Amino acid sequence: MSILPFIEGEPIAGRQLIGQDLAWLTTRRQAGIERFQKTGLPTQKLESWKYTRLRPLDDTRYLPVDAGGTDISIDTVPSVGDVAARLVFVNGRLRADLSDISELPEGVRFDTLENVLAEDPLWVEANMGSVAKDADQAMLALNDAMMDSGFVLHVQKGKALTKPVEVVFIGGLTDQAIAYFPRNLIVLEEASQATLVKHHVGHGRAEYFANSVSEIAVGDAANFKHYKVQAESIHAAHVATVHTRIGRDANYEGFGLSIGGLLSRTETNITLAGQGANAGLHGAYMMRGNEHCDNTSYIDMAVPNTTCNQVFKGVLDDASRGVFQGKIHVARDAQKADGRMLNKTLLLSNDAEIDSKPELEIYADDVQCAHGMTTGQLDTTALFYLRSRGIPEALARNMLVQSFLGDALEEISDENVREVFLDRVVHWLPAHCFLAGEWKESA
Amino acid sequence: MPATAETADQVQSIEGEKYKYGFITEIESDMAPKGLSEDIVRFISAKKNEPEWLLDWRLKAYRRWLEMPEPKWAKVDFPPIDYQQYHYYSAPKSQEDGPQSLEDVDPELLATYEKLGIPIREQEMLAGVQNVAVDYVFDSVSVATTFKKKLEAAGVIFCPISEALERCPDLVRKYLGTVVPMADNKHSCLNSAVFTDGSFVYIPPGVKCPMELSTYFRINEQNTGQFERTLIIADKGSYVSYLEGCTAPMRDENQLHAAVVELIALDDAEIKYSTVQNWYPGDADGKGGIYNFVTKRGACRGKNSKISWTQVETGSAITWKYPSCILQGDNSVGEFYSIAITNNAQQADTGTKMIHIGKNTTSRIISKGISAGKSDQTYRGLVKISAKAEGARNYTQCDSLLIGDKCGAHTVPYIESRNKAAIVEHEATTSTISEDQLFYLRQRGIPQEAAVALVVNGFCREVLQQLPMEFAVEAQKLVGISLEGSVG
Structure with a gap:
């Protein structure tokens, strides 16, 4: 059997590859x-x-x-x-x-x-x-x-x-x-x-x-x-x-x-x-059907005085599955490191699954590191509040999901990109009801 | 960082030298030959006059054990264990026929426990406080159990597990190995093959155990391992609080401790299990000390049942321990409160597993880790919400405090949720004692050392509060000895 059974034919021999004269x-x-x-x-x-x-x-x-x-x-x-x-x-x-x-x-x-x-x-x-x-x-x-x-x-x-x-x-x-x-x-x-x-x-x-x-x-x-x-x-x-x-x-x-x-x-x-290096590594995931999304990261704070921050938020519907594995490693003597990690997931269906592993591995003492993780469903109180104000349930759900993910998107400092990404989030939401903005205008 | 440095100095000077439980009792022991084989398993079983089914069970475990790989996933580092260098059975000779009454106990043993601060006699621990019934386990056997009469009057069975096999074999057979299966992991499998003593507790339906139950484990002989097995069954509507303490002499070689603890709570029952683990941690260079490989697991089988683990882990060269709860019954509750302190060359990989199966099950994990010296400590935990665990709830908080720049603190939580109506929250922090906190306290006139003590105490407080009063005193002292000369 070929070493790459998932690739048809020989991997390298006899193929047109870039830079093959090098x-x-x-x-x-x-x-x-x-x-x-x-x-x-x-x-x-x-x-x-x-x-x-x-x-x-x-x-x-x-x-x-x-x-x-x-x-x-x-x-x-x-x-x-x-x-x-x-x-x-x-x-x-x-x-x-x-x-x-x-x-x-x-x-x-x-x-x-x-x-x-x-x-x-x-x-x-x-x-x-x-x-x-x-x-x-x-x-x-x-x-x-x-x-x-x-x-x-x-x-x-x-x-x-x-x-x-x-x-x-x-x-x-x-x-x-x-x-x-x-x-x-x-x-x-x-x-x-x-x-x-x-x-x-x-x-x-x-x-x-x-x-x-x-x-x-x-x-x-x-x-x-x-x-x-x-x-x-x-x-x-x-x-x-x-x-x-x-x-x-x-x-x-x-x-x-x-x-x-x-x-x-x-x-x-x-x-x-x-020293003085800073990393922000953020993300949002929205899955449905039987999609599977894995975000795995390893941040090595190798020298003193570095900072990192992670915010990952996701929404999982149907039988989709989300995986978040984050690891912050603070090396020996990498003092004054400041590392933050946050992972929050909304489960919209009982067949959806989130597996989360926020990990800290720390070998220096003068550090501030923290991680947080939550999972849960849409806040029923918030949903009730919106509905009691006459907002249809489907729209209320969309509004809550959108605002939930909006937090993560706030980490995008380029405003234009943030708008485009937010637009993609909105388009992912169930389309059978008005989007928040349009609803206001039509009402 | 003068304060931290100072504390670290204190820690270095105190720990290792001040292990006051490190003495050796000179007592003649009846020991099995060194090494592990089917013959040794048969020897142990014969010593205990065990029924045929249990010998078969042990032999089956031994054969499984031979095939099982050593667990490698924990963040601990030690040379491969030579299982043939240990004695798997050791009992004080004078206790050959088993203690008939407290008067029969060997004076050497009485003196040992006196010196450990837990004299073998039925006594009021503290004025106005409930009595504590204690099972004293010395190497491989139980040497005495106090307050038997009073407990029997309440219908409570509290005795060494070997005695339980004679008194209520059906109960033992029904529950043994049902929470921690024989081949759960290599260490529990070894325990299943060679377990010697340990306590058995049965609380009948509707009974609130009239006193705290306690087992004190002592490893004494050289090159011995202790493999106790504890089985606690709380029948419907009952309640029991159980305490476990342990110490060992200072020896240069690594002694092996591979225990299994199984808890079963039926409908509306509650078990509170507290441990103060103070095995010999080895010297400042990491020589000697106990390898503590323990499998502890509780099953909340019944509705509205509750199992609460509280542990103060200060000893052992290597700790590998994850007291867990399987929340099967609807509305059942699991709790895990832990303080782990590592110093010098100690390594600890400890945490918990909360497996939510029943509806509306809740769990709470509070873990406080303090690393000092050259030690390494890991919190490793699993929160698993199964698809049927409608309305399950978990809250986890694990905080680590680092003292000194040669130690490590790690947090490895696994969270797996398959139910949308479940809420899981996890937070963790790692830090040192902050200059801000110290400055705030000092500018209010609190001396540096007292300020450090206050911060450390405050850091552990949530867990210390969970301990029964008798243990809280001991635990606070231990925290003090480990980290701050003046605390406690």
Whole structure:
């Protein structure tokens, strides 16, 4: 049996892969295969995969991207509007006709990994694998071996992107099941600034498996905002592994909104590597049907005087399942660390399930760390209050869910992005009644 | 951080040196040969004149144990245990025929318990306070049980489990191993194979046990393990409060303690189980000390039943202990109050499991961990709400206090909820004694040392309050000895 039973054909041999003329990349791919051979697909025996099983991979054989046609026109590509540049990948391949990277400011590189490998292979060689180093992560090893798309965002020292750059991954528009493996490299040099918005959306009815890896290096005193919408189709398995290193006095703000995917998992590893570094890692998840959403994170407060804050809120309906595993690690002598973690979930159905594991591992004494976790249903008193004021029950429920998640979305400091994300939340809500704003106008 | 540093100094100077229970009783013992085998299991069973079914049960457990892997998930680190280096049975020779009455107890043993501060006699503990009936377990056997007559008058059965096997074999057989299955984990499986004494309690329907029941465990002999098994059954509408204390001599090798405690509460019954665990923790470098691998679990089988665990954990080189509640009966209540103090090279991985199965079940977890020295401490807990546990409610609070920059404090809660009408709340904090708190107290004229004491006391107060009065005194002293010369 092939070592990748869920991939049709040989993983590397005889395939068109990006950068295949580069010896170091071939070596990296080979090493990835070997590591994956050792670990195999993660099982629930692994503590970090305790609540998530890659079930779709059991009985689906995915075609590699280069075997499938992608010749389908797209009417709408999601966007937050006013952006500096945009890359659109459809079924794991760049769609140049939908992308626009012509008006980037000086000192900013934003392009596909394929292009940067061709133009500046030394830069990629120097940066790839410099942040994502975990030898035990099977999904990282798999991406190392199979990387076939993805992008590079590189902001030079002192440069600032005033508008966000945007990347859109659209999947599912094929006749057969396909798999793709984006590899993203994000490097913000000292005192630079950037905002990135990623959309992962699914159209069509084909099954697909997206296994992406992002490596993010936030240089000293740099400021990076990283927003992601995961709105894959019900036929998608979405596994994202993120490794982030944050330098001295640098700031990272991450937000992930998960509203789709049969199975989705985002595993975020953050190292606060310089004094004064701050990380905010937030998210909201809304699941229904038999969707499964896993947010796993590991924040390493490696040096003194660092701060981190996590707020994750979710709503689970039908037979959906949510998983939150957060771990804050305070290293020995990393004094004055301040770590906060909060996970709140609303269960809307008796078949829904939340598994939450907020973990603290602390080896320094002069710290302030806290975590909180709650689950429950919609507050019946609040519901009664709204209904007693003549608001129909369905609308009242929507209002309460919206305000519940709104708290988490408040963590998004970019107002425009926050509005767009809030809009997505509203659209997720049951559509059979008026939305709060419209109702007021029509009344 | 002068205050913290000072406290840490005190801790270092006190702990290890001041383990006043560390003496050895020179007493001739009847011991099983070293090592573990089917023959040893048969030897123990024969010593206790056990019925055939129990021997079979033990042998089955032994065979399962051989195949089971060591649990590796806890955050404790120690070399592999050589199970063959222990004696699995040790009894004072003078007690060979079992204590007939308090007068028959060996004077050496009387002296031992006198020195431990819990003399073997029926006495008023404190004026105006209820009496406490005590079962004294020395290595592998029970040497005395007090207030038997008075308890019998109330219909309460309180005796060593080996005696219960003769007096009420059906009750033992009906409940033994039903809360902690034989092969629950490697340590409980070992206990099932080689358990020696431990207490058996049965409270008949509608009876409020007239006094506190207590068992005092003492490990004495070198290279022995203690494997006691406690079984407490509270029948419908009954109530019992049970206390457990334990100490051991200071020895350089690691002694093994693998106990199993099973509690069963039927309709409207309540069991309150308190532990002050003060096994020898080893010296400042981590040499010696008890390996404390304990499986404690209570089943709230009946409606409106309640099980409450309170523990003060200050001893043992390694603690691996998760007193749990299975809330089966509708409206049943589970509670877990814990103070764990680790110092020097101690390691503790402790917490609880609350399994909500019945409707409107509630549970409350209050855990306070204090780490000092080079110690490592982990709170590990599970709150599980099953799909049928309509209206279940859990509140969890676990706080850790770190004293010194060489120790670690970790919180690993697992929360699994499958019922929308259940409410689960969990909060945890980790911090040091804050400069603000100390400053506030000091500027009101409270000296530094007293201020630290006040903060530590306040930190533990919620749990200390849960202890029965007799134990609260001892526990407060222990907290004091462990962390603050002047506290308590």
